């Protein structure tokens with residue numbers, strides 16, 4: 115029966131996702147401070163600049179109609195030959211968000227000022243972050259989640275020599291660790307970001323990204339199982355990843371070694387639990403046929 | 417007695433569907449009757465194909481196809497596994513037939529398991545439930561006798577054959593739209609369509625075997641097949657979604 119682990123882990127995932135809400139306080143506290151620090155600069159007017167004075171921008175949609183935010187990250191059929199589906203982020207969004215992520219987030223965090231600074235860098239003076247939809251900051255965080263997940267395959271091929279010698283569970287551990295390390299440049303802002311993504315309107319995106327990440331890691335690790343363990347494995351890894359990610363935001367150790375130890379312990383526990391869950395699942399699934407076979411072996415002619 | 421004619425009509429309907437699919441609509445790209453491999457010299461590397469990205473709804477459709485097929489073939493292997501001993505206890509001469517059908521089902525299941533892994537489709541969530549139901553269905557019909565077991569096979573394969581045909585039709589529609597828009601149709605889909613056709617034909621062969629082996633003599637045949645076919649439709653409906 116798959117449910118104990120699934121329930122457990124989604125419970126854990128939920129706890130992890132909701133836990134940081136307690137940190138909303140510092141997040142909101144620090145936010146106006148940063149905002150005023152930035153708004154005292156000449157770009158003060160940026161967000162409120164009238165949109166009529168339009169300079170040439172790569173943006174096609176008028177800022178008043180934010181792009182729909184489709185729930186695009188569903189795990190569906192993955193073609194091995196056809197071009198991949200388009201990114202959920204428009205070209206304009208990608209340009210702006212990439213600039214914000216690389217140049218300003220490490221200093222200013224996942225905040226509106228980071229976005230306005232990025233817009234200024236790109237001379238998109240008339241762009242208000244509102245073109246990113248109703249919650250630009252959440253869009254920025256989603257972009258971080260999306261890019262880190264989609265760059266994981268190239269990260270994995272950079273480490274292919276390390277990965278190739280490992281068992282599947284070793285690969286899972288290393289890939290998860292590589293993903294966690296992608297948070298390093300922004301780690302001091304990540305708790306705040308988790309708080310934003312724990313808001314009810316963002317939970318669907320956050321959970322879906324988490325599920326997609328777990329699926330990506332299992333895919334890259336070469337796991338081919340298509341039985342009920344498909345679910346328990348991904349649920350367990352999602353919970354472990356979310357816990358490790360939160361742990362890392364408080365980790366002061368050299369090279370985040372404490373986080374890595376934490377990750378290894380959790381994976382080890384899950385493997386032991388997974389074995390138990392799998393045997394229960396198999397027991398339920400095949401009791402009918404096993405029962406019939408046992409009776410047959412006892413000479414009952416059924 | 418539910419009329420044998422109705423049955424045969426069903427069988428014929430199913431088989432007649434495949435003929436136009438095989439021949440008229442898709443002369444070149446997706447023909448399943450592979451023209452004898454022309455002794456081609458080692459061909460130069462093909463130019464990159466012009467393949468259209470799959471839409472969200474196409475990917476959804478393909479996911480649900482592979483998922484329901486995996487569930488169906490899992491159920492089929494379990495039905496035959498459960499049926500075989502009770503049937504052979506009374507009709508030992510059916511051993512080669514039962515083994516032949518089981519081997520084909522096991523191959524179908526392998527095909528869909530590997531497609532699910534390759535295309536990163538979420539497998540069916542109700543694996544344990546299908547296991548229990550299929551084993552129960554196979555075993556209970558087999559203890560009712562050979563005729564009931566064959567009626568079970570007949571009912572299941574009728575639904576499954578029609579279901580594969582519906583999938584093939586959808587896929588043909590998809591690739592013909594690509595062709596109409598000037599895109600290429602790559603091997604990923606020509607192979608998928610021909611795999612589905614091969615499996616569909618084998619399911620219809622199972623149906624024929626069942627009818628040959630007195631499926632319609634089961635009493636009351638109409639109730640048995642009716643209930644099982646309704647059950648299959650329900651299971652397919654659920655598997656496409658869960």
Ligand SMILES: [Fe+2]
Nearest residue numbers: 489492521524
């Ligand atoms: Fe089959």
Ligand SMILES: [Fe+2]
Nearest residue numbers: 492573619622
């Ligand atoms: Fe079959």
